[in-house]
Amino acid sequence: IGWASLLAATYSRRADVLSRGYSGYTTRHALDILPSVLNNCGAVSSSAGGGGGGGRTLFWTLWFGANDAALPGMRQHVPLAEYKDNVRQMIGMIRDSPAFQERTCSEATSKTSDDNTSNGNVQPPIILLTPPPVYQPKWDGWCHANGRDKSQRTNEAARRYGQAIQGVGSDLNCDVLDVWDLLGGDDAGGEYGQYLTDGVHLSDMGNRMVYEGLMGLIGRRYPALAPMVEGDVILDGEEQPPDGEKIGLPMEEKLWTELC
Numbered sequence: 001i002g003w004a005s006l007l008a009a010t011y012s013r014r015a016d017v018l019s020r021g022y023s024g025y026t027t028r029h030a031l032d033i034l035p036s037v038l039n040n041c042g043a044v045s046s047s048a049g050g051g052g053g054g055g056r057t058l059f060w061t062l063w064f065g066a067n068d069a070a071l072p073g074m075r076q077h078v079p080l081a082e083y084k085d086n087v088r089q090m091i092g093m094i095r096d097s098p099a100f101q102e103r104t105c106s107e108a109t110s111k112t113s114d115d116n117t118s119n120g121n122v123q124p125p126i127i128l129l130t131p132p133p134v135y136q137p138k139w140d141g142w143c144h145a146n147g148r149d150k151s152q153r154t155n156e157a158a159r160r161y162g163q164a165i166q167g168v169g170s171d172l173n174c175d176v177l178d179v180w181d182l183l184g185g186d187d188a189g190g191e192y193g194q195y196l197t198d199g200v201h202l203s204d205m206g207n208r209m210v211y212e213g214l215m216g217l218i219g220r221r222y223p224a225l226a227p228m229v230e231g232d233v234i235l236d237g238e239e240q241p242p243d244g245e246k247i248g249l250p251m252e253e254k255l256w257t258e259l260c
Contacts, residue, residue, distance in 0.1 A: 001204060006211040013251040014227050015058055026067045026078050027086035034090055038097050057124045058225050058249075060094055061214070062087070062174075065131035066200065069161040071152040084164050091126055091172050100124060125222060127214070128169045128176045130162030132202065133185030133192050139199025153200060155185060175221055182213045223247055 004019035011017055020037050022029065064087065068078035078086070094100055100123060134155045143150035162180040169176035183206060184192040193199065195206030202210065219226045228248030 001207060003202070003207040003211040003214065006207065007214065010211075010215065010227055011249070013253070014249040024067060024076065025064070026076050027064045027083055027090070028078055030064055031086055031089060034093050038094070057100065059124050059218070059222065060126045061129060062090060062094075062126060063129035063179075064090075065161040065165060066134075066158065069131055069134075069153065069157040071154065071157060074151050076151065080161065080164055083161060084168050087128070087165055087168050088172065091168070091174060094126060095123075125225075126174045127217065128165050128174050129210070129214075130165050130176065130179050130181075131158045132179045132196065132200075132206065132210075133183055134158045135190055135193035135196050135199040137190070137199070138193050138196060142198035159185060175217060177210075177213050177217050179210055179213070183209055225249065 002019075004017060004021070008017035008019070022033070025033075065083065067076040068083045068086075070076040072079075134153045134157070136154060139153060140150055159180055162178060166176045166178065168174070183195045195203055195209060197203045197206075215226070224247045226248045228250045
């Protein structure tokens, strides 16, 4: 099961998780389709004449780089400088969208996120994810077994592209989940291969790790955007929650046990 499916299950009855993943795409492709993705996901307000409106956006995730980091000469290769610029442009496109500017989430954002505020309103955070590590022996074996030309990839290239997106995140005030580090990409013994089905794509364990890493980041940086659990309370304006209690997103409607 994928990390986005795990996220959707966690946010059930709290928020709809809209996943738009495109196999094989690089940031070049993403720049072309992002406007239609924002529109089709309801990220353009009805007043702007697009999309279907919808509720406020809690946060965004942006995950590209695994394909861009294919080595020079490969069809999917995107030079590092262009990759960084493409990610910057995508962040700008999201932030320029009516959804980002009009639908603030000031009532459910961490007090530690002051840098994301503008004119008294809190903007939905954009969370960037670095490329995962590459386990070359596994990937080369998979390509050979499936009778296809292998796409030349290296763990070192994945690391460099991950460092690049961390720099973009720092420059543009976006949180970054370092998936390369999370999965143990610096392990010389290649133990991180267990998190990759074919040396490149995430296994069930890898998806679980990414999901847990993302939820951990949200819990630390934006606890009010995490799902509320039993015993949690809602933050009321500027009022701080009681000691020992948390804030978060409550379920929609009452539990069935409250109805009968």
